[in-house]
Amino acid sequence: MAKTHISTSINGEPVEFLADPGSSLLDVLRNTLGLTGTKEGCGTGDCGACSVTVDGRLVCSCLVLAVEAEGHEIGTIEGMAQGETLHPLQRKFLEMAALQCGICTPGVLISARALLEKNPNPTETEVRFGLAGNLCRCTGYDKIVRAVLETAAEMRETV
Amino acid sequence: MNVINDKLRVEDNKWIGTRTVRPDGADKVTGRATYAADNTMPGMIWGKVLRSPHAHARIRSIDTSKAEALPGVKAVVTAKDIVDFPLETSVMLGIQDMRWMCRNVMAREKALFHGHPVAAVAAINEEVAAAACALIAVDYEVLPHVIEIEDAIKPDAPILHDFAKFEGKPSNIAGTMTAKLGDVEVGFAEADIIVERTFRTRPIHQGYIEPQACTVSYSADGRATIWSSSQGQFMVRAMTSLLTGVPQSNIRAIPAEIGGGFGAKTIIYLEPVALLLSKKSGRPVKMVMTREEVMRATGPTSGSFSTVKIGAKKDGTFVAAKGDFYIQAGCLPGGPLRGPVGCSFAPYDIPNVLSVGYDVVSNRSKVAAYRAPGAPLGAYAAECVVDEIAEKLGMDRLELRLKNTAGPGTKAAYGATFGKVTFEETIEAIQNHEHYKAPLDRNPRPGVKRGRGVASGFWYNAGGESSAQVNITEDGNVVVTTGHPDVGGSRASIANVAAELLGVDHSRVSVLIGDTASIGYSNLTGGSRVTFASAMVVTQSAEKVIGQLKERAAKIWKIDPEAVNWDNGEATPAGPNAGQFPPLTLADLAAKATETGGPIGAGVQLNTTGADPGFATHVVDVEVDVDLGIVRVLRYTAAQDVGRALHPSYVEGQIQGGVVQGIGWALSEEYLYDKQGRLDNAGFLDYRMPVCSDVPMIEAVMLEIPNPKHPQGVRGVGEAPIVPPLAAISNAVYDALGKRFYALPMSPPKVLERLDEV
The missing domain is CATH 3.10.20.30 (Beta-grasp domain)
Known part of the structure; x- marks a missing residue:
């Protein structure tokens, strides 16, 4: 066709x-x-x-x-990054080891950014439901959720 | 040699034990990291696999002529192109028997499961390749099939393999394994209490998010290059060589970043097929599995049917333990018997043990390793029985375990005599943890019940072959190469070790994974071995490099090399020469490398030993919605002896990830088959792995009790965390409901069914 x-x-x-x-x-x-x-x-x-x-x-x-x-x-x-400057979520994911194999990471980051744009101050539960469409088999999600919460807090301070 | 290590006192460590940013991190958060399916080549064409539509069928003939005639088709391969390993002679590669691997990669005499590859096509694009597959005419003689263990071991079951005999008769029990200690009959006769229970678990998939993929380019000179993601590029090279007849020296296997493996990528499916397609077509061939193909035809791990019997004295002393473990192998022999047979009772000092595993074949895809292969199945049964004994004796669950822990000198049924054992410490860590002491609100609201469970686990851990090369660059920085694909951040740990030993800033160390042509043989990333083994070879390499650096400084200063110290990344004169010369930094010495003897660098290739076993104890709180049958994990704490956490974040990550895989195993994951023997839930919608909103934070309690046989004290950590969760959660659900479950997963329909039982 x-x-x-x-x-x-x-x-x-x-x-x-x-x-x-x-x-x-x-x-x-x-x-x-x-x-x-x-x-x-x-x-x-x-x-x-x-x-x-x-x-x-x-x-x-x-x-x-x-x-x-x-x-x-x-x-x-x-x-997502601006030139050499990583998005705060990308930076926080590295600092807090929120990835292991990294295959889900691009999708998780895009989802997390969309979540924080809608809700800059999410609870842990809101983060968990916001990322429920992104499977990660390595991390058990713990460090991902913490990194998103930390990023949100940091971004709120810098606005 | 241990001079450096003596300086590696934990309190002096600058990099080891710190949470540095992983060397491969930036590429992974920006999408630049290249995974297997991300690779392309000029002139590349696409390969596709034709799979059996039957669960069990003899292949009478395959006619590929129509497919070959389709415009755009460049090559077709079938089993006759793959090297045949006759059934009479076993040829082993590691733990894999090539008789089974050649038949797993491409069906030979029979198609043994729905989805079994029967042919493959390479064409100018995926659409043409798929159309060509549809034109291949396979004449099948459909045979009766069998899926479940209980059906497969019945006397009148359809037999998969004529060669498999059990007790002298053709059977689907393709093999057994036994671990024996003392005499269980004598032991049970001494027991005051005996609990015997039967347990069932379903096969579950490893669930890595990256489907298998590869690109293979076979050149006119007979040399092949393979780009693929695996848990071992040397395994890819060796297995592809065996299955294609191309010598290892003519195959270069380049490890792509790997998007999860959990054991399943310790074998290959596509690489030999793509190599043969590339050879026939004269073009590079790329193959990528769909998720459906991954679910139908790779992995999973075994389902099981186990009976465990433990006898104890009134005071709780275990006197005998017996386990019969029927383990699914899938369609070809080789289920992970060693896990349940060896691990189930290993945490405990039990004088009489008889543990027997049965390798049961049926018309399912051949199982592949999954994190502590088989051990969770055995621990599930054993640790649920231990819980029941504690209850019947009126003893505290953890005190009962403490009373029976294996210790130095304990002989395990699987053959080892333990040295230092750190099981007790994991139990005490849970006993002393705030989680275990916290009160539990058992009936928080109507229709909801809560419970708490504990369980322990054991995994062997492994050493094995590893190679490393540490090179000092001309500008005085450090490049470390190892031979292990990095599935979970192992480069981060290695970077910490190299920076620490050489005394340089972490940012000056690069850690790379070499391909099969650029680094010495290194065994699989598996068995919880990579950080243990690669830290060992990197340490020895770094020690050699430091020796060279001292020699170079000595040469420049014209003093004895023994009179040079290496501290904080610089050489200083020691002893009588102390203070005589200004220090020489790594950059100074690198700049003078040519005139002092040439390039600075060293490699070590070793068969590593000293990987002592891992122990873990977990506590979990669950909440059961008795109307909906939903079990939710509210809180989870996992204690494990990790030896030394070179990079604590990635050690915690191993524990957290293993626990959540265990939660999926216990509560939601299972392979479901229809009456025709076809997998019914070959996708992530119906095969339900835990998502973010299903689980709580997972607290990892890392006990750092150094392994005396490792330069940094490392103990493997990756696998032990998936051993206890199945029983811990099952015991917690019992604590909540007062009804024991003897089968997994405890998914809502099954919970409701059990609650309805009178």
């Missing part, structure tokens, strides 16, 4: 690509555009490793058709 031309914006930069009508946004990010920071853990929207934002809204990119990106602003892990 003929490919569709898509104009979109990824991490603030204009991007054009050709997509099969059946391709997911995740496929295009990883295999067409080389943005492999977004991971595929399941392809069915159950693990959250492919989390990205579309116009600021958190989605599983494996459940979004690539052609749906037309005219929208996509946010991926590659756009």
Whole structure:
């Protein structure tokens, strides 16, 4: 089937690509555009490793058709740091060892950022439910939750 | 040699024991780290596997001609392309028998489970590869199948393998393992109380988030390069070599970052297939499993059917223990018998033990290692029985364990005679913990009951082969290379060790994982061995480097090398020469390396020994919703002897992660099959691993009792934490409800069913 031309914006930069009508946004990010920071853990929207934002809204990119990106602003892990300056969540995840193998980490960070944008002062329970769509098999979530809570506290102080 | 180590007193440590930022961290939080599926190559094509639609079928013939004729298809392989290891002769690679591995990678005489690979295609893209798979005609003779242990061991069960005999007859019991001490009959005769119970657990998957993936490029000169994520690039090289006939010297296995393994990536599925597809097509071939393929055809770990009997005196002294452990192997022999057989009773000093494991094959995917393979199954049964004995004797649960702990000189049924044992310390740590002392509100609101449970666990731990190279760069910094894929932050621990020994700032140390061509043989990342073994070889390498640095300084100063000290990253003259010369830093010596003898660096390759076993004791509070059957873990505390925590955060992380995997095992995870022998829940929606909102914080109590056989005192930590949770949670649910469960998972339907029983 003929490919569709898509104009979109990824991490603030204009991007054009050709997509099969059946391709997911995740496929295009990883295999067409080389943005492999977004991971595929399941392809069915159950693990959250492919989390990205579309116009600021958190989605599983494996459940979004690539052609749906037309005219929208996509946010991926590659756009989270500003140059050499890590996002506070990224920095805190490193300081507090909130990752082990790291495969879920990009998705967790994108989810955590979306959570803190909506709720800058979450309780532990709110963090746990906010990240319930992101499977992590290594950490038992303990250090992830602590890092998100710490980041939120730090970001509130610096605003 | 131990001069450096004597200086490594804990109170003097600058880097060891600190929570430094891991060397590979920035790439992992920015999405730059390259995992197996992230690799691409120019000219690359895609491989896909055709899998059996039947749980059990003889393969009469395979016709690949239509698939090969499809435009865009570049190569097709079947079992006839894989090296055959005849059933008569065992060829072992580590603990893996290549007779089973060659049949696991590609079905040979029979398809043994739904999802068993029968052929593979490489094509210009995934869609064409999938279309080609659909064009392969396989003529199957469908055979009766068997899934569950109890069915597989019945006399009239369909037999999977003609070669497997038990008690002289064809059987699905493909092997047994026995650990014996004393005479259990005599022991039970002396007992005042005997408790015997039967337990069942379901197979569960390792659940790593990164599906297996690889890219293989086979060149015209017969050399192959493999990029894949595994728990051992040397295992990838050796196993691929055996299955393809390409010599090891012609295979370079490059370890990608690994997105979790938990034991399952100690064997391979795709690499030999991709190599053969690349060889046939002349193109690099990439293969990536879907989650469904991962669930259907990799791992899981065994389900079990176990009977445990323990006899005790009135005062609580254990006199005899017997365990019969029927362990699922999956479709080919090799279930983790060593776990339940050796570990179940190992924490205790019991004079009479008989532990027998049965390796039961059925039409499921071949099991793979999962964190302390098999040990949680045995500990589940044994520690629930211990709980019941305590109750019947009216003894405190932890006091009963304390009374029976193994100690120095205790002979374990599996053969070891223990040296120092640190089991007691883990029990006392829980007894003294605020969690264990805190009152529990047993009926916080209507319909909700709470309970508290404890359990202990044992894991062997391992040493084995490791290699390291420590090089001083021309600008006076440090590059450490080891041969172990880093699944959980092991580079962070190694960076701390190297910085400490060489006396340099942590930021000046890089730690890399070498490929099979750039570092010496290193055994798997598994068995809780990597930090233990690699810290040992890195220490010895660093000691050699320090020796070289002293020699170089001595040469410059024209004094005896023995008269040079290495402190805080610089050489200083010692003894009569003290103060004679200004110190020479690592950078000074690196700058003069050429004129003082050449590059500075050293490597060590070793078969490490001295990995003493690990013990753990856990306490957990649960809450049961008696209307909905939901069990929630409210609080969890895990105490473990970790020897020395080189990087405390990643040690805690091992304990926390292991516990939460145990929670999933106990409460929600299980493989479900339909009547046709097909896995019914081959995805993360229906295969329910714990999510963030399911669990509380997990408190890890690290007891740092140095292992005297290790330069930093390290003891393996990764596996022991998954051994106690199954029983601890089961005992807590009993404490809450007054009804014992003898099967896992204690998922809501099963809890409600049990509550409805009169």
